Amino acid sequence: MSKIYTLNKISSKGLEGFGQCYEVQESLQDADAILVRSAKMHELELPKSVKAIARAGAGVNNIPIDACTQKGIVVFNTPGANANAVKEMVIAGLLLSSRKIIEGVNWAQTLKGNIAKEVESGKSAFTGPEILGKKLGVVGLGAIGVLVANATQALGMEVIGYDPYLSVDAAWGISRHIRHAHTLEEVLGQADYITIHAPLTSATKEMFNEEAFNKMKKGVRLLNFARDTLVDNQALVKAIEKGTIEKYVTDFPVEGLIGHPQIITIPHLGASTPESEDNCAVMAVKELKGYLEKGTITNSVNFPECEMPWHATFRLTLIHKNIPAMIGKITSIIAEEGINISDMINKSKGEWAYTIIDTDTKVTDIKIKSIEALDDMIKVRVLSK
Numbered sequence: 001m002s003k004i005y006t007l008n009k010i011s012s013k014g015l016e017g018f019g020q021c022y023e024v025q026e027s028l029q030d031a032d033a034i035l036v037r038s039a040k041m042h043e044l045e046l047p048k049s050v051k052a053i054a055r056a057g058a059g060v061n062n063i064p065i066d067a068c069t070q071k072g073i074v075v076f077n078t079p080g081a082n083a084n085a086v087k088e089m090v091i092a093g094l095l096l097s098s099r100k101i102i103e104g105v106n107w108a109q110t111l112k113g114n115i116a117k118e119v120e121s122g123k124s125a126f127t128g129p130e131i132l133g134k135k136l137g138v139v140g141l142g143a144i145g146v147l148v149a150n151a152t153q154a155l156g157m158e159v160i161g162y163d164p165y166l167s168v169d170a171a172w173g174i175s176r177h178i179r180h181a182h183t184l185e186e187v188l189g190q191a192d193y194i195t196i197h198a199p200l201t202s203a204t205k206e207m208f209n210e211e212a213f214n215k216m217k218k219g220v221r222l223l224n225f226a227r228d229t230l231v232d233n234q235a236l237v238k239a240i241e242k243g244t245i246e247k248y249v250t251d252f253p254v255e256g257l258i259g260h261p262q263i264i265t266i267p268h269l270g271a272s273t274p275e276s277e278d279n280c281a282v283m284a285v286k287e288l289k290g291y292l293e294k295g296t297i298t299n300s301v302n303f304p305e306c307e308m309p310w311h312a313t314f315r316l317t318l319i320h321k322n323i324p325a326m327i328g329k330i331t332s333i334i335a336e337e338g339i340n341i342s343d344m345i346n347k348s349k350g351e352w353a354y355t356i357i358d359t360d361t362k363v364t365d366i367k368i369k370s371i372e373a374l375d376d377m378i379k380v381r382v383l384s385k
């Protein structure tokens with residue numbers, strides 16, 4: 001029975017996928033794997049039993065990836081599974097940033113007496129421009145950015161996209177009408193609206209700072225459905241006071257922004273649709289099951305993709321440093337027992353490697369200990385059918 005610790009509320013449609021050989025628990029004790037959404041895990045002490053973490057969602061900045069990697073804990077996310085939900089929210093955000101819908105609705109709540117007359121005399125205070133024909137800069141053309149770019153182009157916006165690490169898959173999905181910016185400055189200098197869809201990393205933290213705001217057109221509307229600290233909030237408030245930024249729409253309410261008349265704070269609702277919660281949970285559960293049961297790695301952010309059909313009876317999965325002679329050392333130990341390897345695969349990602357070895361005979365505990373004792377070996381698991 002494998003134990004799964006859920007750190008956030010996870011869709012029941014996803015959890016059902018675990019079946020009877022799994023126990024979903026609200027305790028970390030003896031957990032084999034963790035399912036999480038946005039809960040912060042940096043301070044969490046992970047027991048040795050944890051083999052994998054699946055983020056039912058895209059952003060993994062809430063997970064201590066480097067520490068997990070050093071411990072041989074495979075971290076998964078669910079690429080694209082909530083992208084449509086966020087795309088729809090961004091379209092709402094664009095319209096909210098332009099038309100004074102929230103201000104108008106709040107005002108309408110206060111109306112009394114001759115309401116029709118009040119509406120006609122007061123509504124001019126809530127005029128806002130259309131998005132048709134305006135220029136939108138999309139920063140980050142991944143799963144969400146591509147959907148946003150294509151949808152807003154279809155709504156009549158002129159779209160310019162920037163992504164220095166554009167993937168081939170994403171490139172295939174981008175409408176040919178989207179213009180490709182070679183630098184961030186190109187986007188900042190021309191866009192009437194800018195929407196951020198890059199991940200939060202040490203390289204992107206506060207990429208929207210005073211310097212960036214100084215390069216923007218006056219009156220730009222900025223949308224952030226990616227992560228709070230991609231934007232320097234103090235510099236943002238100053239840019240609003242200077243008139244550079246007309247409206248800031250963010251999915252991340254923080255002190256200093258809440259209540260500002262030109263800032264719309266949404267309580268992190270981008271991925272909060274039943275469809276996306278189901279999609280993410282179903283994908284995350286599949287990834288965890290694949291890894292726990294067969295050692296398959298799909299959509300990991302810290303270890304290489306790796307899958308091998310399993311015909312033999314026993315399987316070793318090994319996480320180790322990506323250095324010369326590792327495979328030779330492992331296979332020599334197995335050969336000392338006269339055991340034949342029926343199938344094997346080795347994949348690497350940067351300085352880390354992952355190996356699966358299938359055998360018909362069980363490798364003895366003594367030999368497993370010898371393999372575990374190899375320098376630069378991080379984690380060895382023994383699976384059987």
Ligand SMILES: NC(=O)C1=CN([C@@H]2O[C@H](COP(=O)(O)OP(=O)(O)OC[C@H]3O[C@@H](n4cnc5c(N)ncnc54)[C@H](O)[C@@H]3O)[C@@H](O)[C@H]2O)C=CC1
Binds near residue numbers: 057058080226
């Ligand atoms: N508000 C919400 O509920 C949600 C927020 N998110 C946030 O949105 C981010 C993006 O999500 P996805 O599109 O699914 O991820 P993704 O991984 O498919 O796309 C991210 C893209 O950003 C690009 N990128 C990296 N550094 C960049 C830089 N310096 N400038 C421009 N582009 C850069 C990458 O090359 C990649 O193409 C997530 O990392 C997460 O923080 C994601 C889902 C829901």
Ligand SMILES: O=C(O)C(=O)COP(=O)(O)O
Binds near residue numbers: 059268270272
């Ligand atoms: O997938 C992401 O990166 C998100 O920000 C969604 O977060 P959530 O799962 O709604 O807590």
